[in-house]
Amino acid sequence: IIKGGDIQNVVDSKLEGEFSIDSARKVVEIAMSCISPNFAERPDISQILAELKDSLSLEIVQRHGGEHDVTESTSSLFQSVTAPFPR
Template sequence: LHTGCIPPIVHRDIKTTNILLDQNFQAKLADFGLSRSFPTGNETHVSTVVAGTPGYLDPEYYRTNWLTEKSDIYSFGIVLLEIITNQPIIQQSREKPHIVEWVSFMIRKGDIRNIMDPNLHQNYDIGSVWKATEIAMSCVSPSSIGRPNMSRVANDLKECLISENSRTGESRDMESKSMEFSMGIYTEVIPKAR
């Protein structure tokens, strides 16, 4: 949406219920009712009335009414945290009710195992889950400047998946199927997750 469409499109309502899976478990984004196209050129944002789903809404966009592609990145980061933790976005019974606050708190404690979806029964590569969590947390940076672009997020998640597949012995062809698009961006070497 951000780089493959002319003009670029910002969805404004990325959330788990708007990500559908087809019979091959390929993700399809739905509900473009709030989407906005971006003028091509040097514009970094569009001023617009805030719209989206509470909990997924970029706090910077909410504060400034400035919509950027990084607003979608924030929402996608929330989706990643939901997937990683299998927790609701807001849970009043937690010490830190919002998922971003809770995961940040747990990371500061170094407690990745209690962040992870308990249904995984700790059957995962700890380096991959740290990296996936770090990717999600970079997406939900309070400032849009601190958030990666979607191409970077996709490449980093692909690295996590490759690492996990090599651990489990799966031989998926990662250059096809779900990652059929070429990113064409520079990827710097990132230190291994904790």
């Protein structure tokens, strides 16, 4: 996917092209690093979250032209994503 540059085909079609290809590529790279056959090469969850937060920040800035409070948006999103799941 990354080498072939076929990012468009893995992004939800409901976005209708309204996303940054650079952000999408970064998310795919993060996902690919998580499936390395060698456990030692896989990032830990804090690394993954930090990289996803950076990618989301880029997307928000590009979409809103820096008018939006990126810190507040990403913090509230990641707070809901990283909350413990009920068992």
